[in-house]
Amino acid sequence: MQKSDLLLDKTVGFIGGGNMAQAIGIGLIKKNALKPNNIWASSNTEKTLSVWKDYGMNATLHNYEVIEHCDIIFLSVKPHILNEALQTCKSPSGVFKGKLYISVIVGISLNVLEEKLSKIDENPKIVRSMPNTPMMVSEGITVYCCSNVPEAEEKIVKTLFSLLGMCEKISESLINSAGGLTGSGPAYLYTVIEALADGVVKKGVPRELATKFAAQVLVGAGKMVLKTEKHPGQLKDEVCSPNGSTIAGISEIERGGVRSSMINAVEAAVNKSDELALLSIKD
Known part of the structure; x- marks a missing residue:
């Protein structure tokens, strides 16, 4: 069956x-x-x-x-x-x-x-x-x-x-807690896809192609994590050659506080869910 x-x-x-x-x-x-x-x-x-x-x-x-x-x-x-x-x-x-x-x-x-x-x-x-x-x-x-x-x-x-x-x-x-990532996460990553696409549009890639490439990058990266079962940090290191283009980009991500922003986004969503839970009890 x-x-x-x-x-x-x-x-x-x-x-x-x-x-x-x-x-x-x-x-x-x-x-x-x-x-x-x-x-x-x-x-x-x-x-x-x-x-x-x-x-x-x-x-x-x-x-x-x-x-x-x-x-x-x-x-x-x-x-x-x-x-x-x-x-x-x-x-x-x-x-x-x-x-x-x-x-x-x-x-x-x-x-x-x-x-x-x-x-x-x-x-x-x-x-x-x-x-x-x-x-x-x-x-x-x-x-x-x-x-x-x-x-x-x-x-x-x-x-x-x-x-x-x-x-x-x-x-x-x-x-x-899980819903702060699983439920809300797609919205965060749509923002990431849009931002990544903006980056290559800025460098001359047509918008349609840029969005397609950015979306596939996230699909591919996600499947790498799930199928290889390697830590995301290890997979990141495997892409970052010494004095290469990727580590230069990672440096800008860290300088912009992207990692902290993602953590804070999940936490804010969880806090809002907890707030709604309290309101439902009082209702």
């Missing part, structure tokens, strides 16, 4: 149809893991739903319809509107029973999710996750933890995420 076979008879829904939800939904279609008519998404705007309709997926303005039609429900709204979204998830025909919910919401703990979801479902099975948008091209990273999820259903969750990239189960205490 192939991994994707576990999803063939499943219906997957998204409460909140924004960028992260689209990355997962479209990614699953591109991997042929789900048919478009087995995917549902809700949003409060027709503009957001038009993306889902363009791919042949089901779209609705009513959140509860997603839960009614789906076995697996992603909670993919912004943290500050979770309460409002869940209030519109209550079924007109009664309380839901034992649905599987996967949260991709920053900072909201399993305990808080359980408290909130118990108001619409008698026995919610909950996964807290932190994926990232490169899932759309099957190069994502997802970290997750569970509450009240049977082994068979956790296997389905891991299969779903693994189809779209790397997937690791970790302690909930590490979710915010």
Whole structure:
């Protein structure tokens, strides 16, 4: 049995149809893991739903319809509107029973999710996750933890995420910390790609080629780290010849504080997630 076979008879829904939800939904279609008519998404705007309709997926303005039609429900709204979204998830025909919910919401703990979801479902099975948008091209990273999820259903969750990239189960205490890199990291590296491209555009390389080269440099460097299992510092040293062009560039990177800026960026993202977690407890 192939991994994707576990999803063939499943219906997957998204409460909140924004960028992260689209990355997962479209990614699953591109991997042929789900048919478009087995995917549902809700949003409060027709503009957001038009993306889902363009791919042949089901779209609705009513959140509860997603839960009614789906076995697996992603909670993919912004943290500050979770309460409002869940209030519109209550079924007109009664309380839901034992649905599987996967949260991709920053900072909201399993305990808080359980408290909130118990108001619409008698026995919610909950996964807290932190994926990232490169899932759309099957190069994502997802970290997750569970509450009240049977082994068979956790296997389905891991299969779903693994189809779209790397997937690791970790302690909930590490979710915010890991998410500061895995969830936010692509944005940092898009900035790096743009900056690297700017550097060679400055020296005469056409923009389209410059961006392509810069992106491939990051892809190649990442694969070198993963496949050789060498320390990044060692791989860096292997490129830096004495009195060469690369070490001259590295010197400028250190002079500009790029390393410190990256560390600070991750720390700032983690701190913001912790702040959102505290707000969700007070809410």
